[in-house]
Amino acid sequence: MRIDKGRISGLQFMFLIACYYQASSLLTAFQTGVTKQDTWIMVLIGSILSLPFLWAVRTLMVTFPDKNLIQILSEVYGPVIGKILGLLYLWYFLTVASLNLMDLADFTKGTIMTRTPSPVMAAVCILVASIAVRRGIRLVAKYGPLFTIIAAFIFVLSTLLVVNQIKLEHYLPIFSLPPKKYLQGAHISTTIPFGEHITFLMIHPAALLSRRDTGKYLFLGFAVGALTLFITTLRDIGVLGNTVDLFTVPSLMTLRLVHVGPTISRTEILFSVIFMILLFFKITVLFYVTVLTVAQLFNIKSYQHLILTVGSLIVVYGITLYPNPQKHAASAQEVEPVIWTLFELFIPLLTSIVAKIRKLPKVKEA
Amino acid sequence: MRRRKKRIAATLFMTFLLTVLFSGCWDSREMDSLFIVTGMALDKSPDSDELTITLQVGKTQSKAASSSSDSSSEEKNMTILLKASGDTPLEGIKRLNLNSSRALFLEHNQAVLFGSDLARQGLKEYIDFFLRDYESRMEVPVFVTEGPAEKILAVDLEQEQSTGMYLERVIQDLSELSPAYKVRMLDFVSCMRDENSAVLIPMVASYEEEELQKLQICGMAIIQGGRMIGSLNNHETLGYVLAKGKAKVLIIDAQGEKGRALFNTISLDTKREVKLKENGGVQVKYSVDAKLGIGELKGFADMDILELMSELTKMAENQIKEQITETFEKAKSLQADIFGIGKEIYRRQPKKWEKIKDNWDNLFSDIELTVEAKVLISETGKSLISLEMQGGTR
Amino acid sequence: MAAVIIVYALLALFELIPIIKSRSWRHIAVCGVLFVISFALAILLKLKVRVPSMLLLLGDLLRSWHLAY
Numbered sequence: 121m122r123i124d125k126g127r128i129s130g131l132q133f134m135f136l137i138a139c140y141y142q143a144s145s146l147l148t149a150f151q152t153g154v155t156k157q158d159t160w161i162m163v164l165i166g167s168i169l170s171l172p173f174l175w176a177v178r179t180l181m182v183t184f185p186d187k188n189l190i191q192i193l194s195e196v197y198g199p200v201i202g203k204i205l206g207l208l209y210l211w212y213f214l215t216v217a218s219l220n221l222m223d224l225a226d227f228t229k230g231t232i233m234t235r236t237p238s239p240v241m242a243a244v245c246i247l248v249a250s251i252a253v254r255r256g257i258r259l260v261a262k263y264g265p266l267f268t269i270i271a272a273f274i275f276v277l278s279t280l281l282v283v284n285q286i287k288l289e290h291y292l293p294i295f296s297l298p299p300k301k302y303l304q305g306a307h308i309s310t311t312i313p314f315g316e317h318i319t320f321l322m323i324h325p326a327a328l329l330s331r332r333d334t335g336k337y338l339f340l341g342f343a344v345g346a347l348t349l350f351i352t353t354l355r356d357i358g359v360l361g362n363t364v365d366l367f368t369v370p371s372l373m374t375l376r377l378v379h380v381g382p383t384i385s386r387t388e389i390l391f392s393v394i395f396m397i398l399l400f401f402k403i404t405v406l407f408y409v410t411v412l413t414v415a416q417l418f419n420i421k422s423y424q425h426l427i428l429t430v431g432s433l434i435v436v437y438g439i440t441l442y443p444n445p446q447k448h449a450a451s452a453q454e455v456e457p458v459i460w461t462l463f464e465l466f467i468p469l470l471t472s473i474v475a476k477i478r479k480l481p482k483v484k485e486a
Numbered sequence: 487m488r489r490r491k492k493r494i495a496a497t498l499f500m501t502f503l504l505t506v507l508f509s510g511c512w513d514s515r516e517m518d519s520l521f522i523v524t525g526m527a528l529d530k531s532p533d534s535d536e537l538t539i540t541l542q543v544g545k546t547q548s549k550a551a552s553s554s555s556d557s558s559s560e561e562k563n564m565t566i567l568l569k570a571s572g573d574t575p576l577e578g579i580k581r582l583n584l585n586s587s588r589a590l591f592l593e594h595n596q597a598v599l600f601g602s603d604l605a606r607q608g609l610k611e612y613i614d615f616f617l618r619d620y621e622s623r624m625e626v627p628v629f630v631t632e633g634p635a636e637k638i639l640a641v642d643l644e645q646e647q648s649t650g651m652y653l654e655r656v657i658q659d660l661s662e663l664s665p666a667y668k669v670r671m672l673d674f675v676s677c678m679r680d681e682n683s684a685v686l687i688p689m690v691a692s693y694e695e696e697e698l699q700k701l702q703i704c705g706m707a708i709i710q711g712g713r714m715i716g717s718l719n720n721h722e723t724l725g726y727v728l729a730k731g732k733a734k735v736l737i738i739d740a741q742g743e744k745g746r747a748l749f750n751t752i753s754l755d756t757k758r759e760v761k762l763k764e765n766g767g768v769q770v771k772y773s774v775d776a777k778l779g780i781g782e783l784k785g786f787a788d789m790d791i792l793e794l795m796s797e798l799t800k801m802a803e804n805q806i807k808e809q810i811t812e813t814f815e816k817a818k819s820l821q822a823d824i825f826g827i828g829k830e831i832y833r834r835q836p837k838k839w840e841k842i843k844d845n846w847d848n849l850f851s852d853i854e855l856t857v858e859a860k861v862l863i864s865e866t867g868k869s870l871i872s873l874e875m876q877g878g879t880r
Numbered sequence: 881m882a883a884v885i886i887v888y889a890l891l892a893l894f895e896l897i898p899i900i901k902s903r904s905w906r907h908i909a910v911c912g913v914l915f916v917i918s919f920a921l922a923i924l925l926k927l928k929v930r931v932p933s934m935l936l937l938l939g940d941l942l943r944s945w946h947l948a949y
Binding site for chain 3: 211215243300304307414418419420425426427428429430432433436437439440441442443447451453454455456457458459
């Protein structure tokens with residue numbers, strides 16, 4: 121907060137979290153590829169498993185109400201280790217931001233604008249996002265409530281429209297896959313959609329939160345997002361059945377199949393719109409967090425002039441990350457859960473324990 | 487002042503940049519530069535191992551600007567047929583794109599037709615394009631045609647502009663009768679993923695009546711493992727529809743000793759029980775619960791209403807039982823699990839399925855089938871008695 | 881290629897120059913390094929050089945340690 125003087129209300133904080141998680145509910149392909157028709161169970165288990173780590177994040181937020189993640193790391197682990205961990209987190213935020221940006225660009229390129237090169241779409245997105253980031257967290261979080269409500273509306277509508285196509289036998293057989301897949305599935309579910317709560321540790325200093333409210337808004341936002349993801353997965357499996365693991369974006373297929381009477385069909389435009397809106401929001405948040413991390417790490421008082429540079433880095437770095445979709449999917453299913461576990465689960469838990477042990481924050485005389 | 491000028495310049499620049507970049511001009515596609523495909527047919531080439539792809543394309547202009555000497559009708563053919571051959575569907579489409587003035591637009595495709603030759607050879611290798619291309623939709627109904635599929639597309643129908651749209655509407659109507667008729671590409675793929683199930687796809691044939699060409703649905707093709715192994719005619723299809731249940735506007739035609747009766751279905755529910763026996767055999771029991779209304783009676787001379795009711799109930803029940811059994815026997819003879827019994831065992835008892843799935847073809851042809859039908863005739867239409875019955879004429 | 885150079889030149893114009901004017905050593909260093917990395921990657925990509933992906937490299941490393949699925 122030292123760097124960005126803007127403040128957001130607790131409610132806006134909650135909507136930011138909810139919108140962020142809702143964005144994750146749109147990209148379920150890497151989960152359905154592993155656990156197929158049992159993916160909904162994995163989502164449920166993943167959301168439950170991530171709760172203790174969410175609690176660790178809440179503890180950190182409450183213990184250090186006006187310090188963001190980098191500051192917390194410095195304080196808990198000392199300046200040297202704290203800075204090293206901070207650099208690691210910089211890499212983490214940069215990577216997650218780039219991955220999401222590339223998802224948005226590739227989706228747009230594949231479905232709507234097939235001849236526009238994906239870097240162009242990515243650059244345009246970053247350009248628009250940079251306008252928000254320039255103004256600080258106030259503008260970044262401003263549209264959170266609106267987007268969340270639009271997303272919820274479209275989500276409910278789209279689910280109702282396909283209810284007549286859901287067949288219960290598509291969920292069978294249950295638990296017939298090898299056990300390793302279930303372990304992998306639960307791990308993926310805990311880290312990739314739900315584990316990104318660490319991002320909010322960079323934002324919470326800007327939110328006017330009382331001790332009680334922190335937990336309330338954090339878990340409420342999480343609940344909205346988790347519910348969306350759970351019901352989306354249930355719906356997609358119910359409609360697509362044994363073809364759910366064939367498609368790169370299952371929810372798009374589900375909405376394509378909507379056929380209520382002669383008029384209501386071909387509704388995938390709804391999905392495309394909400395996909396772009398939500399993912400754009402998520403990218404803006406991640407972009408902001410990355411810029412803030414850079415500024416905080418290197419003690420730069422004003423981050424205004426860093427924005428476009430970091431933005432260009434996100435775009436270019438994103439292009440280098442995954443040259444083709446197969447490697448993307450394989451990596452997302454096999455490698456990413458392991459890497460993210462360190463950043464999302466292990467370090468926050470460890471930090472909150474160490475903070476407790478060291479009886480931080482040391483109360484300074486006013 | 488300088489700062490303000492800089493800001494205005496920057497804003498203008500950004501506006502310009504975003505306007506240009508957001509208009510999607512890279513990907514602009516205008517209506518008059520598109521060929522809107524309304525029907526797609528895949529056939530086996532008669533002289534080579536390749537595929538013939540025929541696309542039915544709608545003309546987007548209202549008036550066909552032709553100054554030909556054709557004085558017959560003004561609004562003749564509103565569609566064009568494009569044909570190409572290639573090893574795979576995408577290759578054929580690529581060739582068509584090369585030689586045409588417009589880009590092909592597949593999003594509005596109404597029907598996909600497979601020629602029976604191609605279906606008998608095997609369809610699995612040609613489906614990949616439909617799965618991958620973002621433009622081709624998974625809810626397109628699929629058909630198998632009797633004879634070459636391109637002939638079906640070429641049929642010049644009276645009431646519809648394009649055969650693709652006609653077929654799509656026919657299937658939409660038939661799906662009111664029973665959801666079994668509408669087989670979408672997605673359902674087709676879903677069934678093909680199960681190696682042990684067979685899928686039924688509507689068959690289309692063309693015929694001539696008084697010099698007018700017409701199309702009709704002449705039955706269902708049985709496709710197993712992507713290959714067509716047989717077909718059901720319309721009569722046998724009814725048996726399949728009855729076994730699937732959920733039929734709505736169905737007419738059951740029963741012939742008895744005393745006369746012939748046609749019934750309207752008010753409701754039809756079918757329950758199925760699949761039991762795996764100890765010795766590995768499979769027992770299937772169908773229980774049909776139907777509420778029928780009398781549509782038409784012929785014969786039944788001098789019967790009174792109570793006798794008639796019991797006679798009709800018996801006739802209807804026997805008819806249902808016979809039809810289901812007949813279709814099932816045909817499926818058994820072809821070793822084609824069109825009823826999805828294997829799939830049900832896999833879903834409910836996956837461990838037992840693992841043991842028997844390799845022998846499924848044999849097990850399927852040895853299934854013990856029992857059909858029970860319970861019919862309640864709850865309506866007789868406008869009139870209670872027919873003229874031929876007792877009390878009909880005085 | 882020209883587009884890349886123009887874009888980065890504009891970027892330098894709008895972002896780097898104000899920073900250099902502010903004379904904050906740390907600020908210039910950080911922004912400069914990030915700019916150089918970004919520019920270098922962009923040029924490499926445009927020249928069709930296969931830039932190795934960090935995530936894929938990490939993935940291979942983890943696989944060799946048997947830590948991946």
